[in-house]
Amino acid sequence: MARKLEADRxxxxxxxYPEQWDEKLWADDYxxxxxxxxxxxxxxxxxxxxxxxxxxxxxxxLFDRALDLAHAHGLQVIMGTPTATPPAWLTQAHPxxxxxxxxxxxxxxxxxxxxxxxxxxxREYCARIVRRMAEHYARHPAIVGWQIDNELNCxxxxxxxxxxxxxFRAWCREKYGTLGALxxxxxxxxxxxxxxxxxxxxxxxxxxxxxxxxxxxxxxxRFISDSAISFAKLQSDILxxxxxxxxxxxxxxxxxxxxxxxxxETLDFFSYDSYPLxxxxxxxxxxxEPMRDRWWSLNLSGVRDxxxxxxxxxxxxxxxxxxxxxxxxxPYPGQMRLWTYQSILHGADMVLYFRWRTAKxxxxxxxxxxxxxxxxxxxxxREAAAVGEELGxxxxxxxGRTYKANVALxxxxxxxxxxxxxxxxxxxxxxxxxxxxxxxxxRHIPADKIKLRRDATANGLSGYxxxxxxxxxxxxxxxxxxxxxxxxxxxxxxxGARTGYKDETGRCRMMPFPGMAAALCGVHVDDFTLIAxxxxxxxxALADGSGRTFKAPLFNETLTVQAEGTExxxxxxxxxxxGRPALTRRKLxxxxxxxxxxSFSEGAAEAILDLLDLPSPAADWGKLPREVEFGIREDxxxxxxxxxxxxxxxxxxxxxxxxxxxxxxxxxxxxRAAMPAFGVRILEPSPQ
Ligand code: GAL
Numbered sequence: 001m002a003r004k005l006e007a008d009r010x011x012x013x014x015x016x017y018p019e020q021w022d023e024k025l026w027a028d029d030y031x032x033x034x035x036x037x038x039x040x041x042x043x044x045x046x047x048x049x050x051x052x053x054x055x056x057x058x059x060x061x062l063f064d065r066a067l068d069l070a071h072a073h074g075l076q077v078i079m080g081t082p083t084a085t086p087p088a089w090l091t092q093a094h095p096x097x098x099x100x101x102x103x104x105x106x107x108x109x110x111x112x113x114x115x116x117x118x119x120x121x122x123r124e125y126c127a128r129i130v131r132r133m134a135e136h137y138a139r140h141p142a143i144v145g146w147q148i149d150n151e152l153n154c155x156x157x158x159x160x161x162x163x164x165x166x167x168f169r170a171w172c173r174e175k176y177g178t179l180g181a182l183x184x185x186x187x188x189x190x191x192x193x194x195x196x197x198x199x200x201x202x203x204x205x206x207x208x209x210x211x212x213x214x215x216x217x218x219x220x221x222r223f224i225s226d227s228a229i230s231f232a233k234l235q236s237d238i239l240x241x242x243x244x245x246x247x248x249x250x251x252x253x254x255x256x257x258x259x260x261x262x263x264x265e266t267l268d269f270f271s272y273d274s275y276p277l278x279x280x281x282x283x284x285x286x287x288x289e290p291m292r293d294r295w296w297s298l299n300l301s302g303v304r305d306x307x308x309x310x311x312x313x314x315x316x317x318x319x320x321x322x323x324x325x326x327x328x329x330x331p332y333p334g335q336m337r338l339w340t341y342q343s344i345l346h347g348a349d350m351v352l353y354f355r356w357r358t359a360k361x362x363x364x365x366x367x368x369x370x371x372x373x374x375x376x377x378x379x380x381x382r383e384a385a386a387v388g389e390e391l392g393x394x395x396x397x398x399x400g401r402t403y404k405a406n407v408a409l410x411x412x413x414x415x416x417x418x419x420x421x422x423x424x425x426x427x428x429x430x431x432x433x434x435x436x437x438x439x440x441x442x443r444h445i446p447a448d449k450i451k452l453r454r455d456a457t458a459n460g461l462s463g464y465x466x467x468x469x470x471x472x473x474x475x476x477x478x479x480x481x482x483x484x485x486x487x488x489x490x491x492x493x494x495x496g497a498r499t500g501y502k503d504e505t506g507r508c509r510m511m512p513f514p515g516m517a518a519a520l521c522g523v524h525v526d527d528f529t530l531i532a533x534x535x536x537x538x539x540x541a542l543a544d545g546s547g548r549t550f551k552a553p554l555f556n557e558t559l560t561v562q563a564e565g566t567e568x569x570x571x572x573x574x575x576x577x578x579g580r581p582a583l584t585r586r587k588l589x590x591x592x593x594x595x596x597x598x599s600f601s602e603g604a605a606e607a608i609l610d611l612l613d614l615p616s617p618a619a620d621w622g623k624l625p626r627e628v629e630f631g632i633r634e635d636x637x638x639x640x641x642x643x644x645x646x647x648x649x650x651x652x653x654x655x656x657x658x659x660x661x662x663x664x665x666x667x668x669x670x671x672r673a674a675m676p677a678f679g680v681r682i683l684e685p686s687p688q
Contacts, residue, residue: 004309005269007351010395010534011076011353011386013040014370015314018066019050020359025375026066030073036381036387041070042313042352043151044133044178045080046112049087052129057136060136071142076351078249078313079143081133081235083126084150085112090125097122100160111363113252114157118167118232128302130235134242143246147313148235151273152228152253158256160225165202171223172201176668185505186215194608213684214421218506221417229265238268251313253303255420256596257340258413260451263306265486270307271312273354274300276339277328284434293339294647298437300346301449313342314354318368318380321493327366334678336383338645341680345643349399353384375622379475392662397663401566401633401641404617408461409436409446410469418474418506425473425498428554432470432496439605444618444630455480466614468494470600476499477517484520488589494608495521496596497528513557514595521595522563522586527577528597529556540582540598541573542607549573550603552582557597569594569611618642621683622656628675644681651676659686 012390018026033041033235043066044051050062070077091098097119099104102655104136107114129142137143158446161632176182179195188194192215195201203220204303236248247268254260263270276293280286291297303310331339338355342566354617357371370380391398411433417424433449442639452469456479461467467486469587472479474497480500487493500515501508509515513525531537537553552572558580561568569582583596583604596604618630634640646652651674659670660683668686675681 002308002448003267003269004307004312007309007349007399008396010041010344010398011350012038013042013078013350014038015352015355016041016043017046017359018043019047019062020361021357023065025067026035027073030070030075030274030363033075033356033616034073036385038384040076040078040350040352041356042078042143042147042430042655043067043146043342044082046082046085048129051082051133052087053516055089055093058132058136067140067142070141075142076144077140077142078145078147079133079137079150080147080549081130083115083129083148083235086115086122088126091115094121094125095121095124096163097162097437098648100154100162102158102160102204102363104160106161107156111155113151116159116161116164117227118159118163119161120163123231123234126231127238130238131242134239138243138246143243144240145249145268145683146243146248148232148248148273151253151254152232152250152262153224153257156250157224157254158220160203160205164227167227168203168220168223169198169201171226172219173181175219185507186213186219187505187507188213196237197630208264212421214418215506216251216457218414219416221256221518225261225413226257228257228669229262232262233267235674237628251312253299253504256417257388259306260453268308270303271311271313272300272303272343273315273318274312275314275328276338277320277331278343280328280333281326282437284438285297287434287440290441291441292647293335294342294441294645295434296339296448297342297346297441297629298433300343300348301409301447302451304347305448307346307347308402309400311350313352315340315343316585317353317355317384318358319366319372320368322363323365330368330679331380331677332385332649334676336380337387338647338678340387341643341682342645344398344630345403345624345633345645347633348525349402354621358416371654381459398641401635403448404446404463404517404632404634404640405446406463406617407440407445407614408464409433409447409449410452410472411449412452412474413474414504415472417500422473422506423470424555426601428471428496428498431553435600435602436470436605439602439609441628443609443614444616444624444628445564445609445614446617446631451480453536456482458482458489461486461491462489464491466492466494466612469499470496470502471498472517473498474504474506476500476504477516480516480520480547484588484595485593487520488594489572490590492594492612494596496600497598498555499595509552510596518562518577520588521584521593522561523559523581523584523595524562525557525597526560527558527580531555536574537598537601537682538575538577538582539573540570540604542570543568548607551601552596552598552604552608553601554599555597558594558599559581563587584628611655620657621660622654622658625652627652629656639668640685642683644675644683646675646677646679649677651679660684661686
């Protein structure tokens, strides 16, 4: 059963820090929140020194007053556990709770997230503060739920304190049983790394050239994920025991953490923090025809895979900036509203803006909230109030709906984690995913982003017409079987270069590429090259005589057909391997499997989509311009709402194929219609 947010109406909210403001401001803040349609505030997640100013001395006065007043104003409260910010008195008395760099240098007081999950002392202090807070607030009428910590694995997702090395050793003993098995899994005979006593086993440490044992590095990431989950569970167990009527969540999607398992084992539903302006740092801004803030829909699709209906605990509410880093511009007028609906389209049934007012002090004085320092009216407040008004009207009908997609972009944690060290396949992942997502977006074909889990079944994929699994280098026998079943049952599977040659330890198999997927794809790789140094990505030409070509970036494999029914769809058209097969298609059972011996360029994705002639569900609604994202959320009775999101800074027009009502405005639309810059429309078919 997917763990999802169950809401009977949409909740709009804001992150609030009563401890950072003069108490005299609170009542006015709450009054204005309510006036603009805000119903829920998140508080407390960094306030450990307020709750426990000295070791064992607990103080709830400030938050009692803040919560009572919030309740008096009709606001609901999400309480954060403050464990992301250990107090100075704690780290001074117990420096062993501090995380360390790989070189063994301790992080110190002065920022946040400077602790390690595995310190027994820290866990004790966390358990105590969480229990005391839960006991104190279990009956408070304003509280609806809890946020554990804040953004597990944000800022740093590696941990090398002494407690981590010790816990890793125990984890390895549990996993491998004997040193012989560990040596085997880690290929320790290579460079005489063989371990002869458990005391020699550590997390990766500083090495010459910064190159650790790759199998150990993969286990390290699995261990970090397990550590974060066990830390969350420590807290969720207490919250469930003491405040069983409250829900429990945590926020953020970060590296080295299996957020699916985290959610299954500790949460009621997952929450995400959505800052679409980060596209300039993490997104596709440097590429031609970039998706920019629309690229964030890919992240939100990954969140939907964890919790189909989720909460956005922090929604960007202004320009971003720490004093010394992350300089982000101001959203254009209309963009905050657009991003709120972007979150909603992808499954958010609760959205909180970050934050109510811009901090006057501290690291984040340029990370703007809805209010400026001056606290007077501004355009961000007006925009949020407009959203509040709309959601107040439609919020009951909007929630609980399911996002509809018949394309799946597949990934898995093992390959993501192995690929962080192993650039020979890791470097292919991002560009391929981005190329596929962009081409699907521009064709208005909604897609899900799915993590294939160890216990996945072909059934879970059967609803998808097309599944693209760009570069699953680590592939188990079980996964290969699952993919074959998916294809035989009618699915279309697309795989790319570097598929299938590693096992779960990250060791290579003595099999022709694409290893575990060779039999399924009906091809062998007979030669290959990394595209690096002075090598140019080859051109690939379709074999249908159309003369259509596209690029084969990053890695080029030449293929030989091994199984009957496998057709060469395209061949290399440049390089010393010109003429050799690059893209194949094999019909198998009711479905088909494609293999592309390269990383996916947009041209490759576009060509495959053309050849598949995959229809867009948008066609039933109208003819949309490329600038507009299209998606559907469906209710339990099959009633559909089509979301149209205009990411362009200008008006766009479109042609409707059916008569519709715009749910946001009540306007009846037919034929030609338009949307303003950064506009949003939610369409429902007109009653007949
Ligand atoms: C988030 C974090 C917030 C705030 C925000 C802006 O990652 O949860 O506490 O720091 O970013 O930087």
